[in-house]
Amino acid sequence: MNTAGPPLAPTLAERVIRRRIARRGPVTFAEYMGLALYGSGGYYTRADYSPLDDYYTSPQVHPAFGALLAVALFRCWALLGRPVPFVVVEPGAGDGLLCRDILAAAAYLPDGFARAVRYVAVDVRRGAGWESGLGNVRRVTGDALRLPVRAGVGCVISNELLDALPVHRVRMEGGRLRELYVDIAPDVADGYEGALVERAGEPSTPALAGRLSEAGVALVEGQTAELCIRYDDWAQSVAGALSSGFVITIDYGRAAADLYDSAQRPDGSLVTYRNHVQTDAPLWDAGRQDITAQVDFTSAQRAGERAGLTTVGNVAQGWLLQRLGLQTLRRKGPPASGMAGGWQTLAPDASGGLPEFLPDGFDGGGLDAGSDASRAWLTALTHLIRPGGLGDFRALVQAKGLPASVAAQALSWLEQSDESDSYSPAALAGLIPPGALRLGAGRVF
Numbered sequence: 001m002n003t004a005g006p007p008l009a010p011t012l013a014e015r016v017i018r019r020r021i022a023r024r025g026p027v028t029f030a031e032y033m034g035l036a037l038y039g040s041g042g043y044y045t046r047a048d049y050s051p052l053d054d055y056y057t058s059p060q061v062h063p064a065f066g067a068l069l070a071v072a073l074f075r076c077w078a079l080l081g082r083p084v085p086f087v088v089v090e091p092g093a094g095d096g097l098l099c100r101d102i103l104a105a106a107a108y109l110p111d112g113f114a115r116a117v118r119y120v121a122v123d124v125r126r127g128a129g130w131e132s133g134l135g136n137v138r139r140v141t142g143d144a145l146r147l148p149v150r151a152g153v154g155c156v157i158s159n160e161l162l163d164a165l166p167v168h169r170v171r172m173e174g175g176r177l178r179e180l181y182v183d184i185a186p187d188v189a190d191g192y193e194g195a196l197v198e199r200a201g202e203p204s205t206p207a208l209a210g211r212l213s214e215a216g217v218a219l220v221e222g223q224t225a226e227l228c229i230r231y232d233d234w235a236q237s238v239a240g241a242l243s244s245g246f247v248i249t250i251d252y253g254r255a256a257a258d259l260y261d262s263a264q265r266p267d268g269s270l271v272t273y274r275n276h277v278q279t280d281a282p283l284w285d286a287g288r289q290d291i292t293a294q295v296d297f298t299s300a301q302r303a304g305e306r307a308g309l310t311t312v313g314n315v316a317q318g319w320l321l322q323r324l325g326l327q328t329l330r331r332k333g334p335p336a337s338g339m340a341g342g343w344q345t346l347a348p349d350a351s352g353g354l355p356e357f358l359p360d361g362f363d364g365g366g367l368d369a370g371s372d373a374s375r376a377w378l379t380a381l382t383h384l385i386r387p388g389g390l391g392d393f394r395a396l397v398q399a400k401g402l403p404a405s406v407a408a409q410a411l412s413w414l415e416q417s418d419e420s421d422s423y424s425p426a427a428l429a430g431l432i433p434p435g436a437l438r439l440g441a442g443r444v445f
């Protein structure tokens with residue numbers, strides 16, 4: 001049995017969870033995670049939630065992430081025959097950073113793309129008003145698993161949504177699949193009513209064993225794994241939002257065979273973050289820390305296929321962003337006026353050179369490699385594609401209601417550059433001037 005640590009005054013979310021357990025008995029980890037993240041006082045629903053406090057996502061690293069995804073959306077729009085309107089739905093849009101970056105860059109793309117875009121940003125969190133003044137943006141408070149949107153022709157794009165969906169936890173014990181529940185320990189110590197503890201029991205649903213067998217995964221004795229059984233809801237929801245178009249899903253995760261490899265991840269992939277520290281104590285301080293698990297992309301892809309989505313590709317973020325023209329943006333360098341506030345410039349390495357993880361082929365044209373602004377620019381852009389970090393995130397691209405030839409064209413766009421194509425990713429990225437990527441306060445690097 002794993003205890004939840006030293007006594008702390010319970011948070012609102014923890015009090016809600018304790019009441020639930022006291023009334024109905026132990027809850028599955030998925031129910032616990034749902035309440036800790038999205039219930040009253042939950043991590044994402046509490047009033048003082050501030051995403052930069054605990055972790056960062058690609059849009060928070062650099063606006064080039066959104067600018068390059070604008071290029072991806074432009075390419076999808078062109079493949080779809082330049083429909084007007086072209087609806088872009090972003091479930092899990094959070095504070096709208098990605099939306100604003102995409103729209104800022106879209107303004108520089110050709111053929112009236114920006115005028116065609118209608119952006120629908122969906123999040124379970126209530127609106128903070130970030131969309132005011134953006135005429136082509138509608139912000140909707142709602143559940144990504146039941147999207148309240150009928151977009152027609154368009155794209156659904158999300159970043160780090162699936163890893164935030166509640167997961168069940170299972171463990172192989174004595175040759176039997178057991179599920180981990182959250183319970184209240186019976187003891188009363190230090191005047192505290194009993195810690196939240198993990199307790200193994202019978203699986204709450206046959207879907208857990210079903211998921212493992214569908215993914216071809218056999219857990220070994222003692223192995224723990226997380227299973228999200230909401231991918232079908234997600235896939236049906238996004239597929240249902242589109243009459244035709246593309247679904248681009250970016251997140252951290254792996255193919256099932258890799259994710260559930262007992263040698264690499266014997267204890268699963270669940271992590272908790274607080275103040276940018278990986279705390280790995282999911283039963284502590286519910287509502288005050290993020291809880292997340294890697295996405296099983298094999299199952300997400302299959303759920304999409306069951307919902308009528310064709311898989312176009314599943315590629316690494318680093319590769320996708322480079323295919324979309326990241327190196328072009330790197331070469332262009334930061335805005336001439338210098339970096340706006342909020343950025344930290346990484347210190348040069350010991351020899352006074354640039355940060356060490358610059359990829360080969362770096363072309364200094366347009367950059368002053370000695371300046372702090374250029375160094376910060378290169379560092380942030382490199383961060384988005386760095387192997388072992390954000391560069392290893394996956395981008396799953398799926399199509400709905402499109403002839404095979406159009407899906408195949410999307411695949412060729414992902415796989416190889418056609419230099420004769422005036423809409424080559426590098427050419428499109430070249431249209432976006434550094435000034436469009438002006439850096440706001442609060443970006444990470």
Ligand SMILES: C[S@@+](CC[C@H](N)C(=O)[O-])C[C@H]1O[C@@H](n2cnc3c(N)ncnc32)[C@H](O)[C@@H]1O
Pocket residue numbers: 044057058059060091092093094095097098122123124125142143144145158159160161164165
């Ligand atoms: C890790 S944050 C990512 C935010 C943003 N996409 C980014 O890249 O910075 C996950 C976001 O998904 C939202 N979210 C989680 N589950 C959701 C659901 N079922 N429906 C809609 N939004 C959800 C959370 O409120 C949060 O804003």
